[in-house]
Amino acid sequence: MTKQEFVEELATILNEDAAKLTPGAELGWDSTGLLGVISLLDGELEMQLDVDRLRECKTVQDLLTMVGDKLE
Amino acid sequence: MKRFASVTSVAYHLPETILTNEDLVREYPDWTVEKIFDKTGIRQRHVAAEGETALDLGEKAARKLLERSACPPDQIDALLLCTQTPDYALPPTACILQARLGLPTTVAAFDFNLGCSGFVYGLSIAKGLIETGQAKKCLLVTAETYSKWLDANDWSVRTIFGDGAAAALVERIDCPDEREPIGPFVFGTDGSGFKRLIVHSSGARGIGEAKGSLPEGRRPDRLFMDGAEIFAFTTRSVPQAVNALLAKAGMTLEQVDLFVFHQANAYMLEHLRKRLKIPQEKFVLAMAECGNTVSASIPIALKDSLDAGVLKPGMRIALVGFGVGYSWAAAILTWPGPGVPS
Incomplete structure (x- = not known):
């Protein structure tokens, strides 16, 4: 999965416009968003994590940094 | 014999x-x-x-x-x-x-x-x-x-x-044969997650570690569930447990006739099903009319599958329970029938 594809998936999960999800955009987590991202990370990137790490991601860039080299 | x-x-x-x-x-x-x-x-x-x-x-x-x-x-x-x-x-x-x-x-x-x-x-x-x-x-x-x-x-x-x-x-x-009707089993425990699904003041510790840390409006005598972390826990543990069970049983995924997971909720189960690439027709969903009944959910799903004719004698079923603790366990169960007299 490329960075662009990841951001597009993220936009769908968060019900946002992908263009608005710039690296500096802030993430407001609700349970639907958390479940969706956990599902995306596990299903597409085979990345299992503690949800506290996810909650600590305040911006799109934080999330991209955490996902790191799992993206192409 | x-x-x-x-x-x-x-x-x-x-x-x-x-x-x-x-x-x-x-x-x-x-x-x-x-x-x-x-x-x-x-x-x-x-x-x-x-x-x-x-x-x-x-x-x-x-x-x-x-x-x-x-x-x-x-x-x-x-x-x-x-x-x-x-x-x-x-x-x-x-x-x-x-x-x-x-x-x-x-x-x-x-x-x-x-x-x-x-x-x-x-x-x-x-x-x-x-x-x-x-x-x-x-x-x-x-x-x-x-x-x-x-x-x-x-x-x-x-x-x-x-x-x-x-x-x-x-x-x-x-x-008559050497194949055990129940087993093998795999187990798992991770008590570091104990606070994610808990009734704080349900035992001798009283409010215990929740004292002063419970969010506003949360009662210590009521169930607290961190749903997102529970979901993350299942993604960490369930696929691994299923693979370990299959390895222990010397079976492939295709050789399992039916998968009966703890009926947590459909969202979680559908994710796990896709993740493990289990075909829909082999994967039991039995929570629509009774919800998540905790330790009763797997036997309820077995009974409903029997009544619906989905579970047939002689079938080999993978049972997987996971949740509060965290605690999980999986087993192969062969339903009595041809070759497995009761």
Whole structure:
């Protein structure tokens, strides 16, 4: 999965416009968003994590940094 | 001939009162009936009445089982009862149930405290008792009334949990081949997650670690569930457990006839199904009419599958329980039938 594809998936999960999800955009987590991202990370990137790490991601860039080299 | 333990019968009982999505929407107007079903896969849950407990539900499930399997109560030599909503902290619920069912006073009876992994653990204990010659017929009861722990204002848990009890008969059979009807098993425990699904003031520690740290409006005597972290926990543990079980059994995924997971909620199960690449027709979903019944969910799903003709004699089923603790357990169960006499 490329960075662009990841951001597009993220936009769908968060019900946002992908263009608005710039690296500096802030993430407001609700349970639907958390479940969706956990599902995306596990299903597409085979990345299992503690949800506290996810909650600590305040911006799109934080999330991209955490996902790191799992993206192409 | 080798002596093995086998599950020969299963029954369940749900309390009369039903809480539908329509009922919930009246309390939470921001939601719709369809949205609740889409998120959870649940249309309704059964809820125990005031004064009706897991013991009462367990008794009814056990009576149904003994009647249907034509097993006289005096033949039971072990009663295993799994609940997290006992009538009392002491005495054990199993002792009271022994008297109610009229089981012989020579019976071994005890409670064990597990949630969604409880039924698979119960099978393991029953198998151990039977195959070491300590018991011939075990009555395994998994009975739960989480509604007693739920905060009426906590939407996230009220949409999911339902009350119910199941009873299974595990008995000694003479098996012509060397294939064990129950097993192998794999287990898992990660107590570092204990605070993610908890009733803080339900035991001797009182409010314990929740003192001063509970979010505003949260009652320490009500169930707290960190749903997102529970989901993350299942993604970390369940696929691994299934793969470990298959490896231990020397089976491929294709050789499993049916997968019966703990019926947590449809969202979680659908993710796990896709992740493990299990075909839809081999994957049981049985929570729509009764919700997540904790340790009763796997035997309820087995019974519904039997009644629907999905579960057939001789099938090899992968059972996977996971949840509160964290605790998880998985096993292969062969349903009695051709080649597996009961």
